[in-house]
Amino acid sequence: xxxxxxxxxxxxxxxxxxxxxxxxxxxxxxxxxxxxxxxxxxxxxxxxxxxxxxxxxxxxxxxxxxxxxxxxxxxxxxx
Amino acid sequence: xxxxxxxxxxxxxxxxxxxxxxxxxxxxxxxxxxxxxxxxxxxxxxxxxxxxxxxxxxxxxxxxxxxxxxxxxxxxxxxxxxxxxxxxxxxxxxxxxxxxxxxxxxxxxxxxxxxxxxxxxxxxxxxxxxxxxxxxxxxxxxxxxxxxxxxxxxxxxxxxxxxxxxxxxxxxxxxxxxxxxxxxxxxxxxxxxxxxxxxxxxxxxxxxxxxxxxxxxxxxxxxxxxxxx
Numbered sequence: 001x002x003x004x005x006x007x008x009x010x011x012x013x014x015x016x017x018x019x020x021x022x023x024x025x026x027x028x029x030x031x032x033x034x035x036x037x038x039x040x041x042x043x044x045x046x047x048x049x050x051x052x053x054x055x056x057x058x059x060x061x062x063x064x065x066x067x068x069x070x071x072x073x074x075x076x077x078x079x
Numbered sequence: 080x081x082x083x084x085x086x087x088x089x090x091x092x093x094x095x096x097x098x099x100x101x102x103x104x105x106x107x108x109x110x111x112x113x114x115x116x117x118x119x120x121x122x123x124x125x126x127x128x129x130x131x132x133x134x135x136x137x138x139x140x141x142x143x144x145x146x147x148x149x150x151x152x153x154x155x156x157x158x159x160x161x162x163x164x165x166x167x168x169x170x171x172x173x174x175x176x177x178x179x180x181x182x183x184x185x186x187x188x189x190x191x192x193x194x195x196x197x198x199x200x201x202x203x204x205x206x207x208x209x210x211x212x213x214x215x216x217x218x219x220x221x222x223x224x225x226x227x228x229x230x231x232x233x234x235x236x237x238x239x240x241x242x243x244x245x246x247x248x249x250x251x252x253x254x255x256x257x258x259x260x261x262x263x264x265x266x267x268x269x270x271x272x273x274x275x276x277x278x279x280x281x282x283x284x285x286x287x288x289x290x291x292x293x294x295x296x297x298x299x300x301x302x303x304x305x306x307x308x
Contacts, residue, residue: 013227014261016187065144068137068173070180071227 001046002079003058005066008039013071042066051078080307082108083121085151087142087170092128092282096164099284100125103300104308113145122307123160124151126167128220128282138181138223139169148174160204160307161276165221168268168278177271177278178236179228181221185261189222193293195257196267196281197247200240203270204306205277208298214251215295217286219260224280226262226269233263244268244279 009015015037022036044061046054058076067074082100084093093110100123101107109119113131118124132141142148148170155161155176163171169181184190193216198209209215228236236242244267246258258265260280268279283296 014182014185014225016183016185020187065136065140068140068180070178070229071182 001049001051001054003044003046003054004077004079005042005044005058005062006039006075006077007042007062007067007072008074009037010071010073054078080104080122080304081106081120082123082125083111083119084108084125084127085111085113085147086127087113087129087131087145089131089133090127090129090166092165092284095282096125096127096284099287099296099300100303102287103297103304111147113142113147116146116150118147118150118154121154121159123162123303124154126151126161126163126170128165128167131166131170134223137173139166139171139173142166142170143173143175152176155271155276158273158275160303162205162303163276163278164282164284165224165280168280169223171276171278176276177269178232179226179263179269181223181280182225182227182261183223184221184225184259186259189220190224190259191218191220193217194219194259194267194281195247195249195251196244197251197253199242199245200270202240203243203274203277203302205299205302206243207306208302212251214247214249215283215286215298216249216293217281217283217296219281221260221280224260224262226260226266226280228263233266236266236269237264239272241270241272241274242266242268243270243277244281
């Protein structure tokens with residue numbers, strides 16, 4: 001089983017890298033852009049087929065290491 | 080004062096802080112490797128600057144889960160002074176010993192230069208030889224020094240006198256131009272509730288030898304040597 005963890009900055013947290021990407025896109029001529037925010041995608045392979053157990057495990061990983069709750073949100077996707 | 084300096088793969092300022100500690104106290108600190116779970120008896124534990132684990136995932140995130148950190152947290156809870164400088168500050172916020180987090184500088188640039196800091200409190204083992212309001216000049220060297228915490232946390236830090244240092248102008252004014260990295264309320268260093276844990280982004284250890292262009296950081300290490308000897 002494969003899990004995807006999407007980690008994104010919470011609303012209101014400054015994202016200078018997202019801003020720089022937005023500026024670069026604008027300078028390439030892309031118009032009509034609002035705010036650009038950058039996040040992370042972490043893919044994790046897991047043994048077993050118990051989806052509930054897998055989700056609980058990934059949830060624990062997010063809380064302990066993968067995301068920092070002060071600045072980040074996370075979303076878990078199981079394949 | 081007997082200090083222990085913890086080294087992670089990627090730490091690179093341990094020599095500087097060891098030299099400053101030895102100069103102030105006369106004793107060379109013990110060096111502790113991050114995989115060790117035993118910590119020698121120490122009056123002070125230091126997490127030095129650098130790029131532990133290459134700043135993977137988030138600055139300080141991997142180091143915060145190293146085996147030695149359990150013991151660092153236990154000692155901090157028991158009252159031992161724990162100092163995190165630069166990357167060490169990032170590690171102790173990730174470990175939950177101090178609130179908030181260090182984000183990427185708002186300029187997206189690595190800042191390497193001298194800055195002015197206003198000492199906001201002399202009520203700590205780190206700052207007792209300074210006067211509150213005193214301005215000191217010390218170097219910074221970081222890419223992720225932009226202190227962030229929610230409004231309630233910032234209000235609590237200020238209300239409890241736990242902001243130790245703020246970025247300021249040479250005259251001591253806290254103005255936006257002096258706060259290059261964009262830190263919330265120009266915060267450069269904070270204390271925990273018990274005032275035994277300090278994290279700061281600038282490097283007072285690199286302003287302790289006249290050869291390096293300044294000695295304003297000597298008061299920091301003299302404070303520790305006086306308080307912990």
